[in-house]
């Protein structure tokens with residue numbers, strides 16, 4: 001995490017973070033997840049949500065969510081506060097999920113991203129995700145295609161970093 005230019009502490013999301021994460025959703029997305037939707041994810045046994053906390057004031061700078069179905073990982077959300085972007089926060093959150101995927105022998109991590117969201121596409125590309133398909137008119141407000149991006153983990157990746165990155169503090 002040497003490249004991290006913003007000092008954050010990455011920890012599992014809990015109920016105490018819900019208000020701030022819901023506010024972050026409203027800032028970042030035209031179809032934000034509500035506080036209730038986020039709360040349900042905390043009770044979902046196959047979901048793991050992380051928050052990046054400002055080390056100085058403890059506020060939520062960013063967050064990310066992962067859902068694991070058998071050996072498949074689906075990244076559901078990644079968002080960082082506008083004033084804290086390009087400081088390595090989303091990359092650090094994704095690195096935890098990549099380490100988790102390697103440490104737990106997941107076959108792949110996958111996600112959808114708006115076709116026009118070049119920043120996010122660049123972010124995922126920087127973490128080894130590649131475009132593998134497109135879902136037409138997947139998004140609303142505005143209607144737009146989704147690009148499906150996936151990073152596969154072959155045998156060469158399995159167990160080379162036995163880290164669970166803290167994500168297993170939430171049982172999967």
Ligand SMILES: CC(C)(COP(=O)(O)OP(=O)(O)OC[C@H]1O[C@@H](n2cnc3c(N)ncnc32)[C@H](O)[C@@H]1OP(=O)(O)O)[C@@H](O)C(=O)NCCC(=O)NCCS
Nearest residue numbers: 028078079080085086087088089090091113119120122123
């Ligand atoms: C996309 C988003 C999560 C990136 O968060 P971030 O903390 O700024 O990302 P990072 O600083 O970790 O970026 C890591 C790398 O990703 C790429 N990247 C990230 N944002 C980028 C941008 N806007 N333009 C180009 N490349 C970008 C760069 O390669 C960057 O490395 P660099 O800064 O050393 O060049 C953030 O812009 C955001 O919250 N956007 C709104 C919500 C959203 O679109 N989420 C994704 C939904 S699929």
